[in-house]
Amino acid sequence: MNAVNSHITPDGRTIGAPIMEMKNITLRFGGVVAIKDISFDIKEGEIRAIIGPNGAGKSSMLNVINGFYHPQEGEVHFRGKKRKSLKPHQIAKQGIARTFQNIALFKGMSTLDNIMTGRLTHMKAGLLSQTLWWGNAQREEVENREVVEKVIDFLEIQTIRKTPVGRLPYGLQKRVELGRALAAEPKLLLLDEPMAGMNVEEKEDMSRFILDVNDEFGTTIALIEHDMGVVMDIADRVVVMDYGKKIGDGTPQEVRSNQNVIDAYLGVAHD
Amino acid sequence: MLYREAGDFKTTYAKDQQTFPIAFDRRGYFLTLIIAFLVVPFLVNDYWLNAILLPFLIYSIAAMGLNILTGYCGQVSLGSGGFMAVGAYASYKLMTSFPDLNMIIVVLLSGGITALVGGLFGLPSLRIKGFYLAVVTLAAQFFLVWLFNKVPWFYNYSASGQISAPEREILGYAVTGANVLPWVSYLFCLSFVFVLAWGARNLTRGANGRKWMAIRDMDIAAEIIGVDPLKTKLTAFAVSSFYIGVAGALLFSVYLGAVEVGEAFGISKSFLILFMVIIGGLGSIFGSFAGAAFMVLMPVLLKNIMVGQFGWAIDLAAHFEFVIVGGLIVFFLIVEPHGFAQLWSIAKEKLRLWPFPH
Amino acid sequence: MSANFYYGVEVFLNGLMTGVMYSLVALGFVLIFKASGIFNYAQGVMALFAALTLVGFQNGQIPFAHLINAIFGTDLHHFGWQMPTFLAIFFTLLVMILFAYIVEKYVLQHLVNQEPIILFMATIGLAYFMEGFGDLMWGSDVKKMDVGIPQGGNLWLEESTAFLGGEDFFGFYVDNLDIWAAIFAAILVTSLVMFSQYTKTGRALRAVADDHQAALSVGISLRTIWVIVWSISGFVALVAGIMWGSKSGVQFSLSLIALKALPVLMLGGFTSIPGAIIGGLIVGVGEKMFEFLIGAPFLGGATENWFAYMLALLFLVFRPQGLFGEKIIERV
Numbered sequence: 025m026n027a028v029n030s031h032i033t034p035d036g037r038t039i040g041a042p043i044m045e046m047k048n049i050t051l052r053f054g055g056v057v058a059i060k061d062i063s064f065d066i067k068e069g070e071i072r073a074i075i076g077p078n079g080a081g082k083s084s085m086l087n088v089i090n091g092f093y094h095p096q097e098g099e100v101h102f103r104g105k106k107r108k109s110l111k112p113h114q115i116a117k118q119g120i121a122r123t124f125q126n127i128a129l130f131k132g133m134s135t136l137d138n139i140m141t142g143r144l145t146h147m148k149a150g151l152l153s154q155t156l157w158w159g160n161a162q163r164e165e166v167e168n169r170e171v172v173e174k175v176i177d178f179l180e181i182q183t184i185r186k187t188p189v190g191r192l193p194y195g196l197q198k199r200v201e202l203g204r205a206l207a208a209e210p211k212l213l214l215l216d217e218p219m220a221g222m223n224v225e226e227k228e229d230m231s232r233f234i235l236d237v238n239d240e241f242g243t244t245i246a247l248i249e250h251d252m253g254v255v256m257d258i259a260d261r262v263v264v265m266d267y268g269k270k271i272g273d274g275t276p277q278e279v280r281s282n283q284n285v286i287d288a289y290l291g292v293a294h295d
Numbered sequence: 296m297l298y299r300e301a302g303d304f305k306t307t308y309a310k311d312q313q314t315f316p317i318a319f320d321r322r323g324y325f326l327t328l329i330i331a332f333l334v335v336p337f338l339v340n341d342y343w344l345n346a347i348l349l350p351f352l353i354y355s356i357a358a359m360g361l362n363i364l365t366g367y368c369g370q371v372s373l374g375s376g377g378f379m380a381v382g383a384y385a386s387y388k389l390m391t392s393f394p395d396l397n398m399i400i401v402v403l404l405s406g407g408i409t410a411l412v413g414g415l416f417g418l419p420s421l422r423i424k425g426f427y428l429a430v431v432t433l434a435a436q437f438f439l440v441w442l443f444n445k446v447p448w449f450y451n452y453s454a455s456g457q458i459s460a461p462e463r464e465i466l467g468y469a470v471t472g473a474n475v476l477p478w479v480s481y482l483f484c485l486s487f488v489f490v491l492a493w494g495a496r497n498l499t500r501g502a503n504g505r506k507w508m509a510i511r512d513m514d515i516a517a518e519i520i521g522v523d524p525l526k527t528k529l530t531a532f533a534v535s536s537f538y539i540g541v542a543g544a545l546l547f548s549v550y551l552g553a554v555e556v557g558e559a560f561g562i563s564k565s566f567l568i569l570f571m572v573i574i575g576g577l578g579s580i581f582g583s584f585a586g587a588a589f590m591v592l593m594p595v596l597l598k599n600i601m602v603g604q605f606g607w608a609i610d611l612a613a614h615f616e617f618v619i620v621g622g623l624i625v626f627f628l629i630v631e632p633h634g635f636a637q638l639w640s641i642a643k644e645k646l647r648l649w650p651f652p653h
Numbered sequence: 654m655s656a657n658f659y660y661g662v663e664v665f666l667n668g669l670m671t672g673v674m675y676s677l678v679a680l681g682f683v684l685i686f687k688a689s690g691i692f693n694y695a696q697g698v699m700a701l702f703a704a705l706t707l708v709g710f711q712n713g714q715i716p717f718a719h720l721i722n723a724i725f726g727t728d729l730h731h732f733g734w735q736m737p738t739f740l741a742i743f744f745t746l747l748v749m750i751l752f753a754y755i756v757e758k759y760v761l762q763h764l765v766n767q768e769p770i771i772l773f774m775a776t777i778g779l780a781y782f783m784e785g786f787g788d789l790m791w792g793s794d795v796k797k798m799d800v801g802i803p804q805g806g807n808l809w810l811e812e813s814t815a816f817l818g819g820e821d822f823f824g825f826y827v828d829n830l831d832i833w834a835a836i837f838a839a840i841l842v843t844s845l846v847m848f849s850q851y852t853k854t855g856r857a858l859r860a861v862a863d864d865h866q867a868a869l870s871v872g873i874s875l876r877t878i879w880v881i882v883w884s885i886s887g888f889v890a891l892v893a894g895i896m897w898g899s900k901s902g903v904q905f906s907l908s909l910i911a912l913k914a915l916p917v918l919m920l921g922g923f924t925s926i927p928g929a930i931i932g933g934l935i936v937g938v939g940e941k942m943f944e945f946l947i948g949a950p951f952l953g954g955a956t957e958n959w960f961a962y963m964l965a966l967l968f969l970v971f972r973p974q975g976l977f978g979e980k981i982i983e984r985v
Contacts, residue, residue: 090519116521128516130509132578140502141509145521147502151530157497162309165501169308204520371770423969426692426773430915431969434962445953562912566777573774607723610793617785624778628771629763 030068035239039260040068042101043244044089044212049098051084058084059095060268066212071238072246073255076265077288082248083125085265086214089246090122091115103211117145119211123201123218125248131190135200138189139175142207143168175203179233195226202233206243213237215247219254227251231258256280264288314496331485336478344477349550351591352484353542358571358583359495360538365569366577367499368531369511370420374432376564377439378536380556381409382543384449387458390471390548391451398463398470398548402487405544406537412439413536420528424514436565443556459553471548480549487545491538496580498534507531508578539568570620574627576636585635593619659814663825664945665938670831672937673838674900677893678914679921679929680842681886686923687862688882689761692773695780697911699749699887702787704894704903706748708798709791710741716790738800742891749887750880757880784908793905798898803829834896841892842926845885854881862924916965920976928976936961 030040042065051059059081066072074082087093088100091112100107102118110118121142129138147168149160176182179199184192189200198218205213218234219227235258237243249255255262256276264272264285271284279285305311315321339348357375364370385405389396416435423431443449450458462472468479498504506527509517518524547554554560567590575586594616601612631637678696685693693699709716713732721729736744760779764772811824849855861868861878869875897907913936921932940960948956 092515092519111523112519113521113523116519122519124516128513130512130516132512133505133508137505137508141505141517141520141522144502144506144509149502151498151503151534154501154503155494155498157501161497161501165312166308169312173308208520371773419966419970422973423966424973426770427919427969427973429770429773430919430962431966433912433915434959434966437959437962441955441958445955562909566781569774569777605723608719611719611723611789614785614788614793617781618789619785621778621780621782621785624781625760625775628767628775628778629760632767632771 033260037069037239038242039070041104042066043068043103044246045101046085046088047099047101049085049088049095049100051081051088051093051095057268059088061098062265062268062270063098064263064270064273066244066246067261068244069238069242070244070260071234071258072244073259073262074246074248074265075250075252075255075262076271079267080265081268082265083216084268086122086216086246086248089212090120090214116208119208120214121205121208121210121212122214123198123205123216125216125220127194127197127201129189129197129201129204132188134186134188135181135192135203136172136176136185138200139172139203139207140168142175142204143172145208146171171209172207175207178206178236179203195222195229198222198226198230199233202230206237209241211244213243213245215245215249217248217250219249219251227254234258312500314500328489332482332489336482339477339481341477344481345550346595347591348481349484351587352481352488353545353550354568354571354587354591355488355584356491356545357539357542357568358575358587359492359580360535360542361568362572362575362577362579362583363495363499363507363538364531364535365572366579366582367504367511368507368528368535369514370417370528370531371426371429371569372432372535373429373562373565373569374416374435374439375539375568376560376562377436378409378413378539379543379546379564380439380443380560381412381536382406382540383547383554383560384443384458384556385409385540386544386548387451387460388449390461390463394461394463398465398483401463402541402544402548406541409540409543410533410537413539414529414533417529417532417536420532421525433562436562440556440560443560455555457553457555458547460548463548471552473552475549484545484549487541491541492580492584495538499580503530511578570624573624574634576634577632579633579636581639582634582636585639589635590620659825661942661945663827664941666825666827667831668938668941669934670827670835670937671941672934673831673835674893674896674933675910675913675917675937676930676933677834677838677841677889677896678910679917679933680838680845680926681889681893682914682918683923683926683929684845684886684889685882688858689861689879690769690772690865691761691776692769692923693886694773694776694911695783696886696890696914697908698780698783698787699752699890700894700897700910701903701905701907702752702783702894703745703749703887703891704798704898704907705787705791705796707741707745707800707891707895708796708898708903710736710744711738711800712736714791719792720789742800745891746888749891750884753880753883753887756883757876761879762876780908780911784905796898796903798895798903800895800899802833802895802899804899805829807832828900830896830900834900837892837896838930841889842930846926858882913961916961919965919969922974922976931976936964939964 030038032038044066046065047063049059049062050057062085074085076082084093088095091110091114094109130141133141147164149164153159153161176185179202181196181199181203184196189197192200202215202218215234219230222230231254234245234247238245247259259276261274262272262276262279263270264279264282266288271288272279272282274282305316310316315324335348357379361372361375364372382405385408386401389401389404416432419431420428444456450456460471462469462474464470465483469475470479470483499507506517506522509520509522510524510527514524543560546559551559571586571590572583573586574589575584576582597616597619598609598612601607601615602609627634678700681696681699682693685691685696713734713736715721715729715732718729721727756779760775764775805828806826807829810827813824815824849858857868857873857878858881860871860873861875865875893910894903894907897910901907917932917936918929920935921928921930940957943960944954944956948954948960
């Protein structure tokens, strides 16, 4: 990391050079333009929020970052290098993990197994070793289980370790999903509306987990969130999108006083 | 008070990850093994062997195979009959081309060949999903049966178009052909069942099993967290086909002895194995055994009652079998989509609390 | 033009006719799939069951005669009457409606909100049940179906086209039955389209197909709709059963045409009535032409067994959404 580019926040976290840079991204579905010529970056160690009204293209943006959608124009630079057109599972292996707006847990599996799937990118034992449950396979199971147990402790979900996730209440499912992403020990963590549908108490819990992840592990986080209060409290910098375009970018204070942003949120007519 | 896990503490993760984490289950498992390997061989006779034991053992392997694909990886296949045919014809060609080849190797190689064929037909699964894929597997079913029917090389140009297994020995005991002792063929199949069930359990409880289940439960999310869908699905197709191929090889060489492809490996065989998996329990190794046992025992039982006791015609009993199997499938899907395996674990859950239900 | 060319044309024509038959079965699938999202594997067995029932009524067979005889030692078989065809068709329709009601009440109602694949497997169970039940009710012997549709080659077509070829060519051979089947299929499709466009029930049907929840919220009873749809596809099954039964006898293999309808649907799409028809024609023509041009001369014949499935496989690999479906955009 380039020391010149890094700085230390008032609460003592180190924010470094950009880990992810989006350059002039345009994404179309047929004739519909979902994202139009957007550029922004995410710096190492920061919490970066993407906000905007419904249909602004926020989720599409996350999908571009983790390679689920491929933009027609523009470049994605990850850790200083231009990223080629990769499949989502290859991008996951590079160290990008995410959660989903509508919970996407594996319903037939227990909490433990769901979080263990987050470790799959770290497990390399061959099929034969796994069939025999011998050597690499068994060693990996135990090693990765230790990592997963740390995540379980961190998220305070020890009691539901062996419960099938389908039986868990909504708030806990969201937490397990966060756990699955954390277990991957990602370089960049994407959170798609981590607090959607939660009550105030659950939101506070989730905010705390997000801040702790960032603080304790130094994980870079990019999140989409509707609750402006939460975003302004936890984000270091905010990108504002509206109708697929970027209308604001900066610290929460800067964004709050941006006239375009105010117009978009108060619903001033587009002309 | 018989079934307890209290006081059964795990001190390492390895112990928590074992196949039967509850001591009582472990004891039951070893007891079953002892009976199966050391007691049954002394009791087995021709009737029990041919009516129940051999078909049960062989179909258990096929059901495990399909369960890996459908129950664990979520890819529905209606091609099991065709893949069993691949195993059967592969074993026939191997047995006749290399007469000195050990039967164990013949059976394993047949499974391997079936795995290749299965992987090939699994390729479209990357793009085709759900019951679209189920219909596509019908292509495998009908094409393979047609192939073994039409290309004489596969049945060594025999006039009848049938294949029949020559006699082969292991350690001086015949395992195929006309002079097989009941306990020999029983132990031969049982050994395969034991090893393959153990392998299936290992494959499904670790990283590989999680990949399969992730694809089954939500394929897009699985891909985004780093599961390669093509590789994972192909592994499932290949492993599943290996099991089904081994079952086909055993069914032909050890159990039936002679086979006509359309009759033995037609579409109804595919459905039979699918039913075993549904009734036994999708996504459960134990369920594969339960389903196979049920589908093998039920016709025998019905026949004994209706033909033996009531003196009805055989075809009448056969019609009833259809009605009962069909009714049970619907019943199970309504009441318990996870089959016997789920009923069993609910029963255990109850037992754990018994006699204090709360 | 050589005689071979005209044989090719004849094969093509016959393929079209077979395709119409496939379309008939596929149509029943589409109706149920549109209204309830269920892929009804039992459609073929429904055709078999309808045909069995029709023949049973016509010949005055006593239902469950074998079973009653086996239990009570009696020797029942026939009532001893011959029922007029139209009356038999009417009673068969009543049976199919009753069947639809029973399926809704005892199966579908309990499987609401299950995954499509579970529903699909349930209909496989239903198919097995019906097959055994039909055999118990009417016996499993092959029966002859005769409802008065003319059969045999169409002489007019043969004579009027004989001049085309050389000395070895005697005109196009097309079975009268196939021609009638095509006519019936056309009438059936037209009336189904009219029904769904111009009647209140039809509109309700389309509403349910578009959005279950929305339909429920404006007061359309899902249960009634399901009974109606299953009744209609029971009727379609009856027509298909009559055609196939007249052609090749009423027997078990009739239920296997359902399997053939599956690739038809994959080509045409599960929700499109025109798709079902065009898909059926493509499969019918495709398998006959493939057998004529490649299968019989080079591959040993009987390629009709698998051609349709392979076609669907290859087609789907390149166009997973079918002929008429829109490109699928996946979301997370």
